[in-house]
Amino acid sequence: MRGTYKATLAKGFAAALIAAVLGGCGSNSPQNIKPATASLITIIQDAPVCDAISASLTLTGLNFTPIGGGFPAGYLTTTPAFAPSIRVNLQLLRDFNTVLYIAPVNAGSYQQATMNVELAQIATYQPGQNPPVSLLTTTLTQPKPIINLNPPLVITAGQPNVLLLDFNAQQMLQTDATGQLTGTVNPVVNATQLTATNGNGFVELDDLSGFVRSTTPISASGTPLFTGSFLMQLLGPSVSGNPALTMNLTANTELIGFVDLPHLLPDSYVEVDASLDSQGNFVGNKVEFQAVEHPFAGIGAEATPSTALIGTVTAITTDQTGYPTQFNLWIRDAEPQDTANITLDSIFQVNLNSGTLFQISALGPNFANLSFGPQNLGVGQEIVVHGAYTKVPSSTGTKSNLPVTVSPSAIFLKLQSIQGSLGSVVTAGSDGVTGAFVLNPCSTLQQQAPVYVLTNNQTNFVKVTGLGALTPQMNLLVKGMPYYEPQGGVFNGVTVPPGTLVVQAKQVHQL
Numbered sequence: 459m460r461g462t463y464k465a466t467l468a469k470g471f472a473a474a475l476i477a478a479v480l481g482g483c484g485s486n487s488p489q490n491i492k493p494a495t496a497s498l499i500t501i502i503q504d505a506p507v508c509d510a511i512s513a514s515l516t517l518t519g520l521n522f523t524p525i526g527g528g529f530p531a532g533y534l535t536t537t538p539a540f541a542p543s544i545r546v547n548l549q550l551l552r553d554f555n556t557v558l559y560i561a562p563v564n565a566g567s568y569q570q571a572t573m574n575v576e577l578a579q580i581a582t583y584q585p586g587q588n589p590p591v592s593l594l595t596t597t598l599t600q601p602k603p604i605i606n607l608n609p610p611l612v613i614t615a616g617q618p619n620v621l622l623l624d625f626n627a628q629q630m631l632q633t634d635a636t637g638q639l640t641g642t643v644n645p646v647v648n649a650t651q652l653t654a655t656n657g658n659g660f661v662e663l664d665d666l667s668g669f670v671r672s673t674t675p676i677s678a679s680g681t682p683l684f685t686g687s688f689l690m691q692l693l694g695p696s697v698s699g700n701p702a703l704t705m706n707l708t709a710n711t712e713l714i715g716f717v718d719l720p721h722l723l724p725d726s727y728v729e730v731d732a733s734l735d736s737q738g739n740f741v742g743n744k745v746e747f748q749a750v751e752h753p754f755a756g757i758g759a760e761a762t763p764s765t766a767l768i769g770t771v772t773a774i775t776t777d778q779t780g781y782p783t784q785f786n787l788w789i790r791d792a793e794p795q796d797t798a799n800i801t802l803d804s805i806f807q808v809n810l811n812s813g814t815l816f817q818i819s820a821l822g823p824n825f826a827n828l829s830f831g832p833q834n835l836g837v838g839q840e841i842v843v844h845g846a847y848t849k850v851p852s853s854t855g856t857k858s859n860l861p862v863t864v865s866p867s868a869i870f871l872k873l874q875s876i877q878g879s880l881g882s883v884v885t886a887g888s889d890g891v892t893g894a895f896v897l898n899p900c901s902t903l904q905q906q907a908p909v910y911v912l913t914n915n916q917t918n919f920v921k922v923t924g925l926g927a928l929t930p931q932m933n934l935l936v937k938g939m940p941y942y943e944p945q946g947g948v949f950n951g952v953t954v955p956p957g958t959l960v961v962q963a964k965q966v967h968q969l
Contacts, residue, residue, distance in 0.1 A: 519574030542699025594641035715747035836942030838904035
């Protein structure tokens with residue numbers, strides 16, 4: 459299902475707002491009719507901007523206009539008492555997906571939607587600066603873009619309803635004559651209603667990340683298939699109203715890092731491979747526990763706060779033998795978020811110690827059986843750092859501008875996407891999909907080492923049939939697990955030179 463679904467998505471960013479509608483009617487009296495319940499899921503992918511490490515928008519409203527007129531049906535802007543402000547980072551979600559919002563929508567047919575958009579920030583990598591972060595002055599051309607729904611969106615009570623919003627980033631993020639980002643953003647959005655295919659559900663969500671709020675060991679949904687559930691909070695940096703969803707487990711759910719739900723504690727950071735089934739339920743296929751976080755000092759046995767810091771390695775410091783001792787991390791997300799001490803799109807200094815655990819996220823492929831340790835850290839990798847963080851106080855007692863330092867308990871290599879063009883095909887097997895090719899990354903940050911992409915018969919090729927169909931300079935987005943190999947070697951039968959970033963590909967997507 460994954461390949462079929464993703465192959466239908468248009469070029470550019472895609473944001474899918476998925477509405478799982480389970481409401482019904484109490485009587486024939488209009489005032490007794492209950493609105494349907496809609497679950498909105500945002501999918502953003504195919505980012506064409508290479509040196510934009512972060513590109514964040516904040517959505518504060520989505521209103522649907524019914525056919526024939528009448529008052530718009532509020533979605534994100536629900537009531538004055540609860541007005542969500544949801545922040546999404548486009549660059550973190552290239553070829554990935556996450557939930558945007560869950561709220562009621564009245565049953566009916568809608569011809570238009572109006573979205574309220576606020577700019578968060580756009581940050582680019584500038585290697586000549588220290589730190590190498592440039593925050594652009596941003597301008598929004600349309601703070602309330604109108605989305606035409608053609609065919610109309612039909613919300614039917616008593617069954618799931620799914621709407622796909624497609625953000626075209628090539629038109630959205632404006633560039634100058636030299637191809638550099640200007641900071642001007644022009645929201646361009648298309649919409650399509652989706653249906654479940656062959657009873658298999660609507661969509662897969664192959665790398666949801668967030669933290670656990672609570673667990674229910676025995677499912678309260680009344681569905682015998684489910685063995686329990688947990689409430690999962692997403693999009694931690696959101697200003698308010700960031701979504702929380704019920705993640706259901708089955709007897710087939712693979713639990714990684716914990717044995718059962720009673721051992722999944724509140725404030726646990728998890729990554730989940732899930733699906734939205736045909737009944738509108740979120741179902742976990744794989745659930746990986748990584749760490750319990752304490753986002754505020756003094757909680758439990760923690761003397762300093764800890765959280766899951768998600769970001770990109772920008773520089774590595776080694777000792778005289780070449781062994782890494784510390785590295786700089788560009789913070790793009792934090793779960794849970796500590797807004798008083800963690801500034802997104804800033805550089806943190808991570809000090810390695812002998813007790814730091816290095817781990818590979820189980821949601822990514824490892825068909826070449828590669829290992830991950832300090833020596834496999836590479837500039838440009840997306841990782842999750844768990845551990846205590848300290849903001850260095852200034853001598854004057856004012857808020858410090860010095861770097862935040864992190865003492866990591868665990869570092870996880872994260873499933874991620876790397877954009878670039880085809881350099882050459884190294885080898886292709888008789889099946890047409892097993893082999894390797896050289897990728898030329900378009901991001902300056904990821905050009906510090908050669909990149910070899912390994913594929914096998916489980917690699918999903920989107921909009922291209924296989925290795926034999928790859929052509930020079932073809933624009934690609936590779937989703938996989940990148941390992942820095944300082945000594946080189948032979949991996950999955952492919953010889954790579956020393957100092958190479960080896961990516962085991964889950965997906966190869968022609969843009």
